[in-house]
Amino acid sequence: MYRMAIPIAMKPVTPIPSLSRDLDPISLRLFVAALEEGSLARAAARENIVPSAVSKRMSELEETLGVLLLERGVKGVQATVAGAALAIHARLLLQGMDRMRQEMAGFATGIRGHIHLAASVAALSGELPAYIQAFRRAHPQIDLSLLEYTTQEAFRAVLEGWADIAVGSDFGHDGLQVFPWGHCELVAVVPSQHLLADYDILDYAQLLPFEQIELNRENGISGVLEKTAREAGVTRRISARVSAHETICMLVARGLGVAVVPRYLQARHSHLDIRFIPLSGPWSSTPICIAVKDLDALSPPVQTLLSHLGIPTPAA
Template sequence: MSLNLHLLRLFAAVAKTGSFSRAAELLHISQPAISKGVRDFELQVGCRLLDRTPKGVRPTREGAALARHAETLFAAERAAEDELQALRNLDSGSLRIGASTTIATYMIPAYLGIFHRAFPGIDLHVVSANTSEIAALMLAHEIEIALVEGPVEDENLVSQAWRTDVMGLIAAPDHRLAAASGPIDFHLLEDEILIVREPGSGTREVVAQALAAHGVEPKRTLEIGSTEAIKQAVAAGVGVAIVSTATSDDQVRLGKLRVIPIKGTRIERMLWQLKSSGRLDVPAAVAFEGIIREKQDAQANPRKPVARVRRTDPAPRRQRARS
């Protein structure tokens, strides 16, 4: 049996929106046409795909399975359309980038500037969210580039090591820990209010791992869902925090924060790029990947000349991260 792709599209729109009327608005056709198309499709596949309820419609078990395949199919269709458009010398098209909050705020802007100067005709769209949310967007084919603060264990995603990020303990300049003449003992944090990010944040996971590895259990924690807000709270003397040094360098230079070294401890984490297994990379994504890797290579090897951005940069090899 060959599926009617037009009818599949109608069904997928209803399954996604949960409403025949909203699906009709989305596809710019009449509601009766949507209803008839879904009925015809159910007859074609030989089973009921949607349950009609007073609160709307929802997929049956068979409908949910088919909707997942439809999402992948139409995502591939969009990717093909984007690639055909982007292949015109990368003079037009778009690139959707998703990044964990810290990366989007402090690391991505420099890469965006380089990319825009090389390919001014490409529209850039950046989504900032925590690691788990970015992974979900990549799985849903809502973004082409995904840069996150921790590897994601999902059979449909491949985590590739991207760059190393150094974490540091920050405190207000007048905090008691800032008066220490040398590196402090990690266990001193047990008597401090430790300010942490929200669950699902890669930063929070790294901090939790570092504390556990040293047997440190702070008596009090404060959860704040923004690194910028955490820095402000630390500067105001509310508590201390462990954050990426890339996020605190500016405030340290201004004298509003102090980085406190910890005795015998260096907290680092690997930042990761997520790839959708089996998904074809559009040329704009390949070009952007070339930029972030060349810049990282230049930072790691200052004497090595940076190659110019070329429109034919090959896609990086996919390697599944070791768990």
């Protein structure tokens, strides 16, 4: 039996609206300002706009996204759970826009790109400065800003969008793409008259009975040494925390304790009454790595620097 096919009327597909077309960077900047200031009025003063306009933009932003972003109270405003999530994206977006403006302005002034490089003390103690100097000579049109951080701060700077590349000890780099890049050689440093001064090589465990001197900020080397002490069931005794490895060497010379420092300091401090003794086993060096957030999303100048450092890039 023949059956006639009945055409079915197809309902036209309504395109899904793109939120990116509705989000206004000015509103996002005001939103971030409101959170940082804790008040719509203070945000308005900071951004040189009337408070009523800030309030209106916040309401429009919440309506566009369909969620409550701010909890308003007599003491000011604070982020809701959704607002805290938006703040992360908003800051990254605004940082990206600011850097885009910088790069475009650079084309007008002859500088064709900006790179923000975050490096730890350990990284700067090796060959990195020579690589940077050679890169600047080869690419004078690229503006390279070098910032010294602790290892953890350098990685965090890349995660949060403040830096393009981090170079530091190979510790704590979750969420980043990481590439091995050399080592930082480590040595023990003790006073010349110390009980350990006549040793030709030391294991880090031999330093644990003595008071130690270290940097006063987080760094990859101290983190590993602390972990080793815990595994040995020993509580490290820290006699001083200072701001630089050079100061550590001076205090060791004055008998305040022993320490672990990068080997390059030996040539600089041969005049002090101290001994630099190689470390055995895993304490002889700390690996250095290069970290980026997304290799495929890096700007051409940043990829050029990575290639210069020997890291393969998509553009290579």
